[in-house]
Amino acid sequence: MTRTPLRPLARILSARANGENPDTIERENLRLRHEELRDRSRNRAEGRLLLLGVAFFMAFTIIGGRMGLLAASQPEEPRAAATGAEILNQRADITDRNGRVLATNLLTHSLYAHPKDMVDPGRVARELAAIFPELDAEALQKRFTDGRSFLWVRRKLSPEQMQAVHDIGDPGLLFGPREMRLYPNGRLAAHVLGGASFGAEGVHSAEVIGTAGIEKALDARLRDPAKGTEPLTLSIDMTVQAATHEVLEAGMKMMNAKGAAAILMDVTSGEILSLVSLPDFDPNDRPQPLVGAKDDPADSPLFNRAVQGVYELGSTFKIFTAAQALELGLVNPETMVDANAPMQWGKHKIKEFQGKNYGPLLSVTDVIVKSSNVGTARLALQIGGLRQQAFLKSLGFFDATPLELVEAPGAKPLIPARWPEIVTITTSYGHGMSASPMHLAAAYATIANGGLSVTPTLLRQDRPGPGNRIMSEKSADAAVSMLRQVVTKGTASMGEVPGYAVAGKTGTADKPRPKELGGGYYKDKVINTFASVFPANDPKYVLIVTLDEPVETSGPEPRRTAGWTAVPVAAEVIRRTAPLLGLRPAVEFVAPDALLAANAIDE
Amino acid sequence: MRPVIYVLSFLAVMALAFWAYRENYATQQALREVSGLNREIAGLREALSVQRAEWAYLNRPDRLRELATLNFDRLGLLPLEPEQFGDPKQVAYPPEPLFNIEQPVNVSGEEEPL
Numbered sequence: 223m224t225r226t227p228l229r230p231l232a233r234i235l236s237a238r239a240n241g242e243n244p245d246t247i248e249r250e251n252l253r254l255r256h257e258e259l260r261d262r263s264r265n266r267a268e269g270r271l272l273l274l275g276v277a278f279f280m281a282f283t284i285i286g287g288r289m290g291l292l293a294a295s296q297p298e299e300p301r302a303a304a305t306g307a308e309i310l311n312q313r314a315d316i317t318d319r320n321g322r323v324l325a326t327n328l329l330t331h332s333l334y335a336h337p338k339d340m341v342d343p344g345r346v347a348r349e350l351a352a353i354f355p356e357l358d359a360e361a362l363q364k365r366f367t368d369g370r371s372f373l374w375v376r377r378k379l380s381p382e383q384m385q386a387v388h389d390i391g392d393p394g395l396l397f398g399p400r401e402m403r404l405y406p407n408g409r410l411a412a413h414v415l416g417g418a419s420f421g422a423e424g425v426h427s428a429e430v431i432g433t434a435g436i437e438k439a440l441d442a443r444l445r446d447p448a449k450g451t452e453p454l455t456l457s458i459d460m461t462v463q464a465a466t467h468e469v470l471e472a473g474m475k476m477m478n479a480k481g482a483a484a485i486l487m488d489v490t491s492g493e494i495l496s497l498v499s500l501p502d503f504d505p506n507d508r509p510q511p512l513v514g515a516k517d518d519p520a521d522s523p524l525f526n527r528a529v530q531g532v533y534e535l536g537s538t539f540k541i542f543t544a545a546q547a548l549e550l551g552l553v554n555p556e557t558m559v560d561a562n563a564p565m566q567w568g569k570h571k572i573k574e575f576q577g578k579n580y581g582p583l584l585s586v587t588d589v590i591v592k593s594s595n596v597g598t599a600r601l602a603l604q605i606g607g608l609r610q611q612a613f614l615k616s617l618g619f620f621d622a623t624p625l626e627l628v629e630a631p632g633a634k635p636l637i638p639a640r641w642p643e644i645v646t647i648t649t650s651y652g653h654g655m656s657a658s659p660m661h662l663a664a665a666y667a668t669i670a671n672g673g674l675s676v677t678p679t680l681l682r683q684d685r686p687g688p689g690n691r692i693m694s695e696k697s698a699d700a701a702v703s704m705l706r707q708v709v710t711k712g713t714a715s716m717g718e719v720p721g722y723a724v725a726g727k728t729g730t731a732d733k734p735r736p737k738e739l740g741g742g743y744y745k746d747k748v749i750n751t752f753a754s755v756f757p758a759n760d761p762k763y764v765l766i767v768t769l770d771e772p773v774e775t776s777g778p779e780p781r782r783t784a785g786w787t788a789v790p791v792a793a794e795v796i797r798r799t800a801p802l803l804g805l806r807p808a809v810e811f812v813a814p815d816a817l818l819a820a821n822a823i824d825e
Numbered sequence: 826m827r828p829v830i831y832v833l834s835f836l837a838v839m840a841l842a843f844w845a846y847r848e849n850y851a852t853q854q855a856l857r858e859v860s861g862l863n864r865e866i867a868g869l870r871e872a873l874s875v876q877r878a879e880w881a882y883l884n885r886p887d888r889l890r891e892l893a894t895l896n897f898d899r900l901g902l903l904p905l906e907p908e909q910f911g912d913p914k915q916v917a918y919p920p921e922p923l924f925n926i927e928q929p930v931n932v933s934g935e936e937e938p939l
Contacts, residue, residue, distance in 0.1 A: 323881035329871055464886030465904065467937035719906050798904060807907040 340394030473791030536729030539652030721807020726754030
């Protein structure tokens, strides 16, 4: 671009010659130049605006077009993408701690009918009733012909039944896919698993929802689509559970008990390795709960005695009194306490079992070994009600257990509303307040764990955190050693299992009579409990065995004490399960022949 | 020169059309295969879950216990008991070779002096 000078000499000279002002020429030129500059920049700005406009227009057109396409087109899955297993699993599996399946899903079919499409409703009804005995041909025919256009016939069909229905060959009978919950082990862990049923149902699928146990408590986790392929791992060991179940069932029959419960717990992590409650049920075919006015829900097989059964646990509580007295430094295991029975307290008389008298003085260890009510009561009076309450609270006896079962929060311990001294006395030997065997297991685990609190759990713990300190290791060890002596020379002598140094405490509590039958306690109905810890020198497991209304009839008169009923059953459970848990018995080795014996001496 | 370019470009268009036609059908075929495979995978997954359930059902402790009882003559299986834990000392190792006696002098030489 050529730049024109503002004052061209030729025009200046001619202007001067004509007597004009040369400055007007300069101004005129300056104006022209400015106009030119203005036009150029306006052009550039217009170009930019146009470009931006076109860009925006295209962007909006693309977005609008895409939206229109999405709105107008048929939805379709990308066909080339690979499908994962996530879609198939509507509900996560449940496995035991070693990955063996406890609950899984199975694809079956449901049967529904479109009566308007039926060729011969009468024949269909007859043939269906022949395949499914629980269906009534006449009622079915009435429902087929009352004008409705849709009805469910059955929720689940086996493949054989499905084929049989196919063979009826009526166009009005239709199948829909159904994912059903399957418990391959049947009754084995029925109370832990609970059961499942269908929620919202459609023809093409149905919701599977948990109805009890861990299936309901962790329903959200099991149904979480993000974790559908990842099984829920429980702390239960299936082998141990099977052995416990077998032994407990045999023991319950042998002791003529109405019910039984067993809990086996790891004392460091609080993991429950086995939880059995008898009688039990098949979670694949969960029975209806008892709803009659006179029915006691505790008589239903659905009732989980280990968790929901809130009982007076009897003498098993005495060790807590003794342990607290040791912890407070009031006594040591050899201190002599007054155990002169019967003990008069106000209008109450505290007696020993069968009116015996172990007194006048007993060492604290012997109070536990002989299970002296009076001795324990004296210890409790030394401790005092407030401190006793605080200690029992720290052991978890005042709240429901935090177990991952839907039944657990409902099983609150029964605590006396007021705490006068007579309650302090009765609570010290396990009467007047009620708790579940699960509470007892957690509290015994705390003692066995060297005084660190233990939270019972049904989920496998890979890195359990240490609990709070409830009592010193020294008092806890002293308490375990007292429990050991109960087995070696006390009320639980049948609990000795060679090699496993069982320590434990028996408890026999009379069953309370319902108010309608006069209140008070039954004379011939008891709940027997044996709370044990093994091996005593390095406690690893806690086992609680509870028998409901047992009676041992091998002697001349029926025996109803825990030492004769719950203890032998617990001993057999330990004998069977301890090897499965990988515990080596600490037995002196007997050489099978002289040669090897000589070798052994040489070394 | 110009007609040659026209002919060549026409041929190129024809070739590309033929190629696109083949690609289209090959893609459709591949998609059909994929959906067939997906169906097969879904079926196999379903079969797998059924077989897992069946395996768990066949291995349920009740049944294994019954089978062990039925076949006791042949297998002799009993529940694990504490007595079955062994000790390395119970293993019969081969005895150490006896001291080789060749000459009576050797023997007297090994004796401790009185």
